[in-house]
Amino acid sequence: MRPGQDSLKSMQKRIRGNLLRALKAAGAFDRVRDSRWRQRRLLILCYHSLALDDENQWRPGQFLAATRLRERFETLKQGGYQVLDLGDALARLRQGNLPPHSVVLTFDDGTYDFYSLTYPLLREFGFSATVYQTTHYCSRHMPVFPLICFYMLWKKRDAVLAPTPSIGIMKEIALAAPETRETVVRQIIAFADRQQLSTQQKNELAAELAHRLGIDYHDLLRRRILQIMNPQEIAELAAAGIRFELHTHRHRTPRDQALFEKEIQDNRDALSAMISARPEHFCYPLGHYDRIFLPWLAQQGVVSATTCDPGMALRSSQPLLLPRFIDTTGQTALEFESWLTGVGALVKAGVNVAKLRRFRS
Numbered sequence: 082m083r084p085g086q087d088s089l090k091s092m093q094k095r096i097r098g099n100l101l102r103a104l105k106a107a108g109a110f111d112r113v114r115d116s117r118w119r120q121r122r123l124l125i126l127c128y129h130s131l132a133l134d135d136e137n138q139w140r141p142g143q144f145l146a147a148t149r150l151r152e153r154f155e156t157l158k159q160g161g162y163q164v165l166d167l168g169d170a171l172a173r174l175r176q177g178n179l180p181p182h183s184v185v186l187t188f189d190d191g192t193y194d195f196y197s198l199t200y201p202l203l204r205e206f207g208f209s210a211t212v213y214q215t216t217h218y219c220s221r222h223m224p225v226f227p228l229i230c231f232y233m234l235w236k237k238r239d240a241v242l243a244p245t246p247s248i249g250i251m252k253e254i255a256l257a258a259p260e261t262r263e264t265v266v267r268q269i270i271a272f273a274d275r276q277q278l279s280t281q282q283k284n285e286l287a288a289e290l291a292h293r294l295g296i297d298y299h300d301l302l303r304r305r306i307l308q309i310m311n312p313q314e315i316a317e318l319a320a321a322g323i324r325f326e327l328h329t330h331r332h333r334t335p336r337d338q339a340l341f342e343k344e345i346q347d348n349r350d351a352l353s354a355m356i357s358a359r360p361e362h363f364c365y366p367l368g369h370y371d372r373i374f375l376p377w378l379a380q381q382g383v384v385s386a387t388t389c390d391p392g393m394a395l396r397s398s399q400p401l402l403l404p405r406f407i408d409t410t411g412q413t414a415l416e417f418e419s420w421l422t423g424v425g426a427l428v429k430a431g432v433n434v435a436k437l438r439r440f441r442s
């Protein structure tokens with residue numbers, strides 16, 4: 082992002098913050114939250130991972146500190162929000178009988194921190210949740226390859242990587258700039274592709290990169306940094322009531338129908354070996370969707386699919402393009418609360434302030 086864009090964004094954020102504070106002070110948050118307008122809408126919250134270490138400083142959009150998720154759960158509890166199971170909530174949305182203040186919690190990818198940090202927190206609050214589980218790495222005791230490369234380079238951003246032909250790096254590279262680190266990962270991936278390396282061999286490349294950077298790779302493995310939950314963990318949580326649903330096997334959505342359907346099928350087969358329920362809800366990896374996917378999903382017996390487009394779901398929403406609110410480190414407590422009440426969606430839709438202040442339904 083360029084400096085100009087950055088300051089424009091922070092200015093917009095400040096203006097939105099002031100607007101939300103004024104609306105809350107005028108009682109609009111309470112009126113919208115308790116309105117029939119809000120009761121007809123379902124807020125599906127989207128989370129990814131909690132930080133096991135400092136990953137929230139590396140990618141604040143993808144990782145939250147565990148303390149932050151606890152604060153969010155406190156807000157849900159104190160605001161009297163009804164956290165519903167995804168399947169139940171979508172059935173009630175269709176029937177037009179959602180309870181007041183309804184919310185669904187979804188977690189994308191199914192990384193190990195869900196097992197070790199998020200699940201205990203959900204239990205403590207008595208909240209149900211859905212995990213959109215990607216499965217290629219489930220039975221492999223290794224981190225997701227591109228992610229661990231990015232993370233290690235970020236950890237060593239003050240260092241210079243010496244030429245390392247064994248991983249495809251031919252020239253010395255200073256790691257300070259994000260773009261340079263991106264280039265390094267692209268070169269390593271291209272090298273792995275040229276050599277047609279297996280997932281196991283890619284993990285050996287990552288270990289070699291760690292060695293070159295002076296990082297203890299065994300320690301990262303031991304702490305399960307950037308790893309997906311394993312089949313035992315998924316089975317245990319499914320038996321305890323966590324809903325596991327589809328997110329493709331290899332976290333991608335090919336535009337070829339046969340390849341796309343194979344992603345769903347492989348994902349479903351892998352999950353079916355771990356859990357007793359048949360997964361029928363889907364989430365687009367990276368939020369990338371195309372209307373050509375809709376009939377393909379329907380043919381696979383998928384009944385709902387969520388995007389990363391911000392919004393609230395209505396009875397009239399296309400069930401295979403349901404919006405969600407993505408909660409990130411950058412969202413303030415006030416912004417989060419505005420989305421729970423429904424004010425956030427109204428502000429985003431451009432409803433004017435005078436109307437919002439007098440909101441009635």
Ligand SMILES: [Zn+2]
Binds near residue numbers: 365367
């Ligand atoms: Zn994902």
